[in-house]
Amino acid sequence: MIAKALKEGVYTLFKGAPNKQYNYKQVSSILDVRDEPTRKLISAILNELVGDGSLVESDRGKYKFNTRKNRFVGRIDGTQQGDAYFVSDELESDVLILNRDLNQALDGDLVSVRIKNVKGKRKVFGEVIKVVERGKSEYSGTIRLGKKFAFFIPDNPKISVDFYIDLTHINGAQNGDKVLAKIISWPKGKKNPFGSVSVVLGKPGENDAEIHSILSQYNLPVHFPEPVEMEANSVSKDIDQNELKKRTDFRDVLTFTIDPEDAKDFDDAISLRKSKNDLWEVGVHIADVSHYVKPNSLLDQEAYKRGNSVYLVDRVVPMLPEVLSNGLCSLRPNEEKYAFSAVFELSEHGKISKEWFGKTVILSNRRFTYAEAQERIESGNGDLAEEVLVLDKIAKALRKKRINNGALEIETEETKFKLDENGHPVEVYQKVSLDANKLIEELMLLANKRVAEFMGKPKDKERVGPFVYRIHDKPSEDRLNDLKVYLERFDYRLELQKNKPASFAINKLLSDAKKKGDHALISPMAIKSMAKAIYSPENIGHYGLGFSYYSHFTSPIRRYADLLVHRMLFDKLNGSPSSNGKIVDSQCKHISGMEKQAVDAERASIKFMQVKYMLDKVGEVFPGKISGVTEWGIFVELHDSKCEGLVHIRSLTDDHYYFDPEKLQLVGKRYRETFGLGDDVLVEVADANLFKRQLDFLLVNG
Template sequence: MKNKTNNALPDTTVVLGLLEANQGVTFTFKQLANKLEAHSKPAKIALGNVLEELVRNGRIILTSHEQFMATPQYEYVEGVVDFVNPRFAFIICEGREEDIKIDAEHLHAALDGDKVRVRLYKAGRRSRQEGEVDEILERRRHEFVGRLEINRRLAFVVPDTRKMHVDIFIPSEGIGQAQHGDKVIVKVMDFGNDIRNPEGVVTEILGKAGENNAEMHSILAEFGLPARFEENVDAEANAISTELPAEEIARRRDFRKVTTFTIDPIDAKDFDDAISLRTLENGNWEVGVHIADVSHYVRPNTVLEAEAYRRATSVYLVDRVVPMLPEKLSNELCSLRPHEDKFTFSAVFELDKNARVKDQWFGRTVIHSDRRFTYEEAQEILETGEGDFAKEVLLLNELAHKLREERFRKGSIGFETPEVRFKLDETGKPLAVIPKVRKDAHKLVEDFMLLANKKVAEFVFNQKKDRPKNTMVYRVHDAPDPQKMQTFSNFVKKFGYKLSVEEGHISDSLNSLIADVEGKPEQDALQSLAVRTMAKARYTIENIGHFGLAFKHYTHFTSPIRRYPDVMVHRLLQHYLDGGQPADAVLLEMQCRHSSDMERRASEAERASIKYKQVEFMRMQEEGRIFDGVISGISEWGVYVEITETKCEGMVRFGDLSDDHYEYDKENYRAIGLHKKRILAFGDKVQVRVKNTDLDKRTIDLEFAGTSQMPARAKTSGGGNDRGGRKHRR
């Protein structure tokens, strides 16, 4: 007896349902007909029509072998490209713990920092999630800085940034007056594709590569930071009168007869803050923290206001300051120079002998600084007990010590990350790298600035008891990620140290660790790692406190000449002192985000300028000289070594070591030779010599030497910083 034939004709829903239920499986027409019992001629014709329509609409795929399958269902995410090396990039997605790895050929012309839509691959046997760029949603930048290379047929700009792994083609008409070897800014007109380089035109010539001024300007341009003020900005600043109107003085609290002085770096010109001191009748002390009243001069809806907001911060490179405000304001009108009357915004405290705050006052003032101290001059007074205003300086230092002790008792963390400065000749060449040393004079000023910042934040937060609370700009620092802290705790254990990660004990435990490592070879490296486990401080209207300082409320009030958030805080404080209602939260949060972003850029530019001078300095050293160093980091490519004498960091690449093949042991911060089992571990003392320096990329390649000697492989063409072969696709 024959089976009955299904008389129903196949439709779209049935066919698509079958294929989608079998994701990744291919079917011939005959197999589908059998599955759907489409045996009659009309049924087969209907099936053919349905399949043709589904293929045409992209719902299913017809393979080269005449088989049908459902179009794969991918998961899509959005994120930002971190183009770590020429071979692959990571996509950083907000809210996703692990970044997505994408091979360079699957970026499809996306560049570092671009916002992209990514199609995720099925995990399969891959150790981490991988994917492919499906769409570029937003380009991070259209301008790049680099060195122009011209030959007879082609011109390219080799970008300075290490995360740009393709050169930019410049057609002959886009070169302008630029010459071979010039540092230039190039605007990308066409971002290219998988087989074609980006194409651009030269918009500005910065100078010859290697010249100090050209290199510093190129660093500013690389991070999107302005190098100069437009004429209209300077004009508005220059039009402001230097006179202090009598009617304005009358509205302010007058501190001109109170002993007042500033303590700043020897080369500073923008004196943001001054400290006053006098003894009260009850035996307590009145300490005034007087801050330049920038908001008196920089008013809303002006050119100066727009420029201050755009810049959001001053930028400190190794040889210059690029100010947030024009020189007329930053170095003259607002700067609290000695023997001049100045308008200030002040936080005034009554302190007892234990530096406890018994009373406080906030408001606009006028001061007259009696003395401008450098840190060195103030430190000499602290060490000798002699000098101008010695009694006041010594007393302030005594109070500062008590403030500091109380802060640490409550959980403040005492990180002292190593910093360097340079002795430069008249052309900007580095003659020496000098580690910065923070002494009591620095800490004295810092402690009173911290007190003012904390108390201003507390005052605004507590002023309004009911809801909605006063909107305020806070400087916040979140608690560290528990997983990162556990990893760090496990690591320091290998050095014989103990770090508790229990909530409520982290700060004390970190301070104990900092004390224990002081003076040890691993001190700088471990402190740097500890800092990396911390969250980044930022600006926001959401008060979550400051973990590193152990303050429940904290803001930035004390540096309005160089930080826009401080200008915002001054305006908000005066607004609430005048009885104003909570300010616009949406606008303030937007301004906070912008300020945090500009702070990050300025910090990156500062580090880049330091790194450039370090590379330049090491390039000038005697060839073959052996340096003592410490392994300060380890990656898949090699070990980082910080040279003890100069604090310069370079890399010994695994590819240059011929004694063994080394594998990166990420969990234990070390590399192990597969055959001889030699271990290169974080914190190890080593000796190295300079193998290669690359000023454009600001990198130093090192090789082991002396007691750390290893036979090095022959150098590859292009030097130690060859980027895996730059891509010239034209």
């Protein structure tokens, strides 16, 4: 059991029963903790929670939730203006903390905050009482050398203070280098901390320097700790005969993988064989990571900490060491592999007659790239073309049923780069999802959905235990109203249908926009109106997919959520006790947070590569479309590369322009020329700033 998750579980227990008191033995019993070391840890956690004001010791050795609490623990979310917001699960809304009240807290820090009442102010203000834990141990940025000392300027624009660094602590850094720096002291009353350079990353603009800077900015690791690597290397690589006796053998069943051309971590494989009565047996076989990564092991703790693999433009930061992610667990062709499988007997129309979940051993016969599988779907030729076509037919039937049930049909584009031998981007293109991609997508969705139903759907008054659901809430009325207002500016309507989810109206809207060539204009706002999908022990269904039950089962090599699901499913299949709900809730919050960090880092790496791609194109002219309008200018997305840059309002010198928020336009006061969302324009690349990861454009007349 992981200490952080345990602490959150203990806190959630008391918060959920504020009038009850418990001693450490009762807490251990409720959380189903039986081993003595973890029970002692609970005792220490109770004292910590008393120390930070979350609990009070009501009687000797007994604790209660502190209902009169005026101090709360949470994270600092900085702003570029220097103030910050305090975000805590204990509070319904965020709290504003002025710069003078931050008291040495930085963006991302875990802090204790006192709520202040400010006369005449409706907004809630706070003051940092204590920095409980720094959000980062190292910060990425640039070093500036002076004659007597150096300055470290953090990359993170939400950190408004520079670090003083003594010249004896620069670790060989040259002026202007990208570095990682640590805070070594911050004397009381001093505006700036004192730091030291721990790692010199390189020169600004170099791939390694910038990517390591991005990883540091989002608190993502570069390397695995040596003990974790040692544990990974010690895992047995042999197929154990005793283990085989516990598994269903699929080695003689036709099995293959379909993945991107550059994939190395093969999470999933598909098997296919004819069954009786014109039915097909389709096996969705998933790498059995849980066989190798045991709960509370060093590997498990590191995987939980990371939460997921991070896919940057030029590299992958894996959740598991390579010996597991690309080796032992990866379902490579012509190698016997342990799998956790979801096997379905179904018709070509996608109707399921039987299903089975369990541990298996498989032998993949063939590795397809998406392009190879697509060729067989389109031409009907090539090895295993018949089998691929059968799966394609089943997948299309499943997709049609899903859409008819109200699933959203939102097409998103994925920006990809072609890199040269030095890692420099030479081409930017948009990845298109073809039938081969959708084939795998639908089979994975099927497995994820049916596992969630098996775990969460009550049968014969069966008690349903805690589970890791992937949930997606319906859009709020406020967001739908905002979308309606936005659409009216472009003569579109969101035509909601009686007794039908809004997804049907959104699908029709997107279809109409696509026919008129306005998909790029309408789709982003439709997506913005949606809630974010997260992990939760409380099931509310997945609105976007149109599923009442959904989870993540199919990618345990790269997502910790799937590893948890595998363990829970295995426990249920074997009649073992279910997990504790409060611990699962804490785990869900953590992995949802790590997923967001990974997405933000991936976007930052894409933006960096887009700017780098445009470096040698300064002065060139490109066609684009206005993708955003603000009071300081217009954002333009180039048609071919999808690179986005800003045309600053001060560069529009032919008139004095102002921002019309109602029409989302810049309007010229004298000549009344307008620039609005979706307008086609010509722009010249004025600047490509790698440090800020920003592009500046100039509007070209005509």
